[in-house]
Amino acid sequence: MARQTDLVPDDGGVSPAGAPAEQRALDRPWRLWASIIVAGALLVGALIGFVLIPAGQAGNANLSLYEAVCRALGIRSGSPAQVQPVSSAVSVPVSEVSWDPAVMRILAEGNSRRGAAIAAQTCASCHGDKGLSQSDVPALAGQSPYAIYKQLADYRSGARAHPQMTGVAKALSVPDLAAVSAYFAAASKEYAAIGARDLVSEVEIERLAREGNSRRRIPACLSCHLNGVGGPIETPVIIGQNDDYLLAQMNAYASGQRRNDVYGRMRDISAKLTPAERAALARYFQGTL
Amino acid sequence: MAIDEGAILKSELRWAMVVGGIVLVILSAILFAALSMHINPPSNREFADPKTLHTSDEFTEANLGTRVEPDGKVVARIIATQFNFVPDCIVVPAGRDVTLRFTTPDVIHGILVAGTNVNTMIVPGYVAQVHTRFTRTGDLMMPCHEYCGLGHSQMIATVRVVPPGAFRPAADGRIACGERRPA
Numbered sequence: 001m002a003r004q005t006d007l008v009p010d011d012g013g014v015s016p017a018g019a020p021a022e023q024r025a026l027d028r029p030w031r032l033w034a035s036i037i038v039a040g041a042l043l044v045g046a047l048i049g050f051v052l053i054p055a056g057q058a059g060n061a062n063l064s065l066y067e068a069v070c071r072a073l074g075i076r077s078g079s080p081a082q083v084q085p086v087s088s089a090v091s092v093p094v095s096e097v098s099w100d101p102a103v104m105r106i107l108a109e110g111n112s113r114r115g116a117a118i119a120a121q122t123c124a125s126c127h128g129d130k131g132l133s134q135s136d137v138p139a140l141a142g143q144s145p146y147a148i149y150k151q152l153a154d155y156r157s158g159a160r161a162h163p164q165m166t167g168v169a170k171a172l173s174v175p176d177l178a179a180v181s182a183y184f185a186a187a188s189k190e191y192a193a194i195g196a197r198d199l200v201s202e203v204e205i206e207r208l209a210r211e212g213n214s215r216r217r218i219p220a221c222l223s224c225h226l227n228g229v230g231g232p233i234e235t236p237v238i239i240g241q242n243d244d245y246l247l248a249q250m251n252a253y254a255s256g257q258r259r260n261d262v263y264g265r266m267r268d269i270s271a272k273l274t275p276a277e278r279a280a281l282a283r284y285f286q287g288t289l
Numbered sequence: 290m291a292i293d294e295g296a297i298l299k300s301e302l303r304w305a306m307v308v309g310g311i312v313l314v315i316l317s318a319i320l321f322a323a324l325s326m327h328i329n330p331p332s333n334r335e336f337a338d339p340k341t342l343h344t345s346d347e348f349t350e351a352n353l354g355t356r357v358e359p360d361g362k363v364v365a366r367i368i369a370t371q372f373n374f375v376p377d378c379i380v381v382p383a384g385r386d387v388t389l390r391f392t393t394p395d396v397i398h399g400i401l402v403a404g405t406n407v408n409t410m411i412v413p414g415y416v417a418q419v420h421t422r423f424t425r426t427g428d429l430m431m432p433c434h435e436y437c438g439l440g441h442s443q444m445i446a447t448v449r450v451v452p453p454g455a456f457r458p459a460a461d462g463r464i465a466c467g468e469r470r471p472a
Binding site: 023026030034037041044045048052053056057094095096098099100212213214217218219220222223224229230231232262263264265268269 | 294295298301305309312316319320323324327329340341343344350368370371372373375377394395396437438439440442443444445
């Protein structure tokens with residue numbers, strides 16, 4: 001007991017946590033003024049943000065003052081502008097594939113055993129056993145299931161056309177497309193190492209592929225065409241792809257003959273590349289494995 | 290050494306005035322920018338499903354670019370995507386109110402036109418909208434200013450501001466830079 005009372009300093013009866021009485025008295029007006037100033041600043045800030053600025057901008061967007069203030073406060077939804085008239089243009093999508101949960105579920109449930117059976121029957125004669133083809137037929141081993149599904153679905157809907165593939169894709173059901181996509185995606189790991197071809201090492205081409213060209217507004221090929229880097233999910237992996245096929249596609253994009261790339265990304269880029277660059281890039285990507 | 294409480298109070302007051310002054314300057318800068326230059330956070334709240342933008346009515350590929358709406362408003366619709374703007378060049382008239390509408394199907398992008406009040410983020414799921422009036426004619430750069438991936442630094446669009454007399458949209462109200470892309 002005696003030890004504990006020793007610990008409490010003799011401060012004239014004020015609680016241990018508080019300041020001495022005369023200092024508290026000195027602070028009182030200061031605390032009062034500080035509170036008033038902070039409250040005042042809040043009030044002025046609210047006035048500026050919720051009344052003054054909306055009032056200044058209301059006229060800009062043909063709104064009443066009341067409506068503008070309500071929108072600033074978040075009571076009314078909407079923007080400083082009225083709802084835009086939706087364009088009268090008819091929606092003519094280049095591709096009808098959209099990656100909604102239903103499609104993702106189909107791909108997740110793609111039965112690769114069934115896919116293997118379809119592939120052996122239908123695909124192998126051109127795309128090669130296990131999806132390793134030659135020349136102008138694209139190799140499918142190592143491809144993402146989204147890329148394969150997107151192209152098959154586009155052949156089916158007519159967004160992309162090919163004398164043989166259009167018929168093949170139309171003969172398959174949507175779950176079949178997913179099964180085939182799942183099969184070739186799974187085949188990739190086993191066979192990805194096969195097919196190391198001639199390496200092309202032109203400095204300019206390699207730079208274009210890896211870094212792009214800001215002056216010409218050409219993004220690097222590899223900023224999208226690698227697994228999981230960027231761009232739409234359906235972007236194909238082009239490393240190790242047959243160069244004849246790659247060149248044919250770039251040329252088709254450049255001329256506008258192929259147009260199932262959503263928002264024309266590849267049409268735009270291909271048209272910016274010179275024919276010589278397209279050919280060199282096709283060789284580069286066939287050789288890079 | 291004893292410090293006079295009154296002196297401490299005076300010093301605190303002086304510092305409070307300095308801080309108060311800084312707050313005041315910042316608030317007036319915001320106020321000035323908002324009211325006289327129309328620079329403010331874009332407060333448009335409008336949703337757009339990023340998965341189905343390309344099959345939507347407004348942001349379908351054929352509908353992008355500048356268009357004079359039937360009511361005479363100049364509206365430019367632009368898709369920001371990894372890694373370019375679609376279209377990557379728009380034509381707008383000088384001295385007229387222009388509405389720019391952006392959205393994206395993939396990740397967060399941003400746009401900025403130097404010397405104007407056009408500066409906004411483009412967030413998937415939302416339509417970003419900016420009202421502006423360009424005064425100087427010529428080609429203005431509109432780069433992506435929100436890191437969006439490996440091709441970010443190649444993502445630049447052009448805003449071609451033409452004199453009102455040279456702004457001649459086609460019969461359907463559309464106008465594009467140079468050759469229109471095969472659509």
